[in-house]
Structures are given as structure tokens and as C-alpha cells.
Amino acid sequence: MSSLKARVLVAVVGIPFLLLVLGWAPDWATMVLLALMCAVGAWELMHAVAAEAGKPLLPLTVLAAALVPVCVYGEQSIRYAKLTALPVLPLTGLLGAVLVLALFVVAILRYDRERPVPFAVLTAAVFAGLVFPLMLSCLLRLRMAYGSEGGEIVGRIMVFLPLCVSFGSDTLAYFVGCTLGKHKLSPRVSPKKSVEGAVGGLIGGVLGALLLTWIGAHIISDAFMGPREILFFGLVGSAVSQIGDLSFSVIKREFGVKDYGHLLPGHGGILDRFDSVTFAAPFVWLLLQLL
Structure with missing residues (x-):
């Protein structure tokens, strides 16, 4: 099975599971x-x-x-x-x-x-x-x-904000990097990542925040984030999530590890898939406390 097919399969199974646990279950x-x-x-x-x-x-x-x-x-x-x-x-x-x-x-x-x-x-x-x-x-x-x-x-909706921003950023960065990537972002830390992919990730973060706002508006009949908040959380959240991705890559490079695990085919382990979310989640939570 190719890496892309494995990624898609994990997404098909994993996204409904996350929706069920985070959005519906106690x-x-x-x-x-x-x-x-x-x-x-x-x-x-x-x-x-x-x-x-x-x-x-x-x-x-x-x-x-x-x-x-x-x-x-x-x-x-x-x-x-x-x-x-x-x-x-x-x-x-x-x-x-x-x-x-x-x-x-x-x-x-x-x-x-x-x-x-x-x-x-x-x-x-x-x-x-x-x-x-x-x-x-x-x-x-x-x-x-x-x-x-x-x-x-509201909590059932807001818990998805760091996930939507991170996954949107990761997904668009991956596809933009594969199709348009020419300039290496950090060759020694993550050779496959490109500047073009990082820019695509910023756009993906905004799209992820926009998607959540659109879905949330239909659930609670209120757009809980305006255009400024969508742009801010999308751009800054994507930047933070990409830093998280690179941070865990630094650890892998230092210790000569390709993936942290093999639990999620096409992605690696929990740390490989949720490295960006690990950084984005506290950022979103802390900022919401301030606002």
C-alpha cells in the first residue's frame, strides 16, 4: 500500500472516530x-x-x-x-x-x-x-x-479548532510541497519540507479555521469567529503547528529515528501524527483564555 493510500485510509477511519469521541461522547x-x-x-x-x-x-x-x-x-x-x-x-x-x-x-x-x-x-x-x-x-x-x-x-466545537487548523495546515502543505515545492525549508531537519509547502500550510490553516466556523455556525446558529479571528487563528495556529512538526523532527534527526512508531500506517506513531496538534492545542487554549 502506498503512503498516500495509507494516509487516506487512516483519515477515513480516524476522522469519524475523532468526531464521535470529541464531538458527541461524554x-x-x-x-x-x-x-x-x-x-x-x-x-x-x-x-x-x-x-x-x-x-x-x-x-x-x-x-x-x-x-x-x-x-x-x-x-x-x-x-x-x-x-x-x-x-x-x-x-x-x-x-x-x-x-x-x-x-x-x-x-x-x-x-x-x-x-x-x-x-x-x-x-x-x-x-x-x-x-x-x-x-x-x-x-x-x-x-x-x-x-x-x-x-x-461550544466546547464540543472549540476542541476541533487546533485539530482543524493543524490538519488543514499539514494536508495543504503536503500537497503543495509535493506539486510546487522547490525551495527547501529546513533541509537538515526535514528534507522533504519546502517553503512553498509552508506557505500552503498557512493557507490550509485558515481554511481549516474557516471550515470549523462554517460548521459551528450551522450547529449553534452563530458564527463564533469573525473574519479577523479566522485569519488570526488560521495563520498563527498554522505557524505554531509547523514549528511543532519541525520540533519533533529535530528530536528524530538527533537520534536517527525515521518514525516514532507504526501505529498509524502512512503517518507513523502518535507523535508523528499529532506533533503539530501538540503545539497548536495549548496555543489555542491560552489565547482563548486571554480573549
Whole structure:
């Protein structure tokens, strides 16, 4: 099967699945999906950058990554349960502190046995088990962000904004790059990416934001983003998502890895497919908090 056919097949199966889980199923289904994705992504990253040296930290890292969306879900549920007297516990902060402490305990024990864990592996475990899941879990924050005002339907729409921008950017960048790409964007990091493809990605990001706005307007009978917001989220969101794509490519190049995994045919692993979303999701969530 060709790479393009595999990509199309994954899209045909994956897009309806994401629509079902993120747009229709209860909030906890999004939490479960993200917990699985974070666990797989943490395993992929540790396997790629740490190999044998990271095996002692792998169980802790994968477990912490899976628990991050659970903690985010708990925080958001308390915040919007109208229990105003109950403080929102910093569950993610507590989890992060426990993870770092546990990782260093393992490192200390290994050091005393003359089998030290390199500090680079420790930092990789913190990124894989905490930073990456926190970034991707912003999808869950978007999904649950409007619960207190009875605007669950808005959350079900807004969770797709980073996805539409990222996937629109990735798709148009791929096709424009394949057909018109002549000038290399970053030859050593990603040899196949071109300046023309990057420009196509910016347009694709805008089209993705426009498509979501059009669909959302039919669902809630209101265009929740105007032309300026569509252009802004599309352009800046695409730029951020492309930086995310290149950032994870830098890691792959440094460690000589072609793909992080083989879970998604034609795409690679979870990190290969959702690298751009990982960067776009926190950007969209933070900007919406400011606005």
C-alpha cells in the first residue's frame, strides 16, 4: 500500500472516530482517548531517545503520561461542578512533583548500583511523562472549558479548532510541497519540507479555521469567529503547528529515528501524527483564555 493510500485510509477511519469521541461522547471519553494517546506517545518518545538507558524510567513515565489527562479532567470537573466552596486542587502540579521525585529516586538507586541513568534521559522522561501530556491535554481543557455556563456544545466545537487548523495546515502543505515545492525549508531537519509547502500550510490553516466556523455556525446558529479571528487563528495556529512538526523532527534527526512508531500506517506513531496538534492545542487554549 502506498503512503498516500495509507494516509487516506487512516483519515477515513480516524476522522469519524475523532468526531464521535470529541464531538458527541461524554467528556470522560475524551479523557480516556487522550490518556491512551499520551501513554503511547510517552512510550514512543522514550523508546526513540532513551533506548536501553531509559528502560528503568519507562513504567513511571508512561503511567504519569496516562494520568495527566485524568488529573486535568478532575480539575475541570471540580471547577465546573458549581461547588464554589471546594477549591480546585492542583492535581497536575502534584502529579508533576511526584513524577520528578520518583524519577530521581530511581536515578539515585541506579547510580549506587553503578548503572547510572544519564541526566538527558531524566529530562526526556520529564518531557514525555509531563510536558507532552500537558500540552496535548489542552484538547480536554477546550472540550470542558464552557461547562459552567451550560455551553457544552461550544466546547464540543472549540476542541476541533487546533485539530482543524493543524490538519488543514499539514494536508495543504503536503500537497503543495509535493506539486510546487522547490525551495527547501529546513533541509537538515526535514528534507522533504519546502517553503512553498509552508506557505500552503498557512493557507490550509485558515481554511481549516474557516471550515470549523462554517460548521459551528450551522450547529449553534452563530458564527463564533469573525473574519479577523479566522485569519488570526488560521495563520498563527498554522505557524505554531509547523514549528511543532519541525520540533519533533529535530528530536528524530538527533537520534536517527525515521518514525516514532507504526501505529498509524502512512503517518507513523502518535507523535508523528499529532506533533503539530501538540503545539497548536495549548496555543489555542491560552489565547482563548486571554480573549
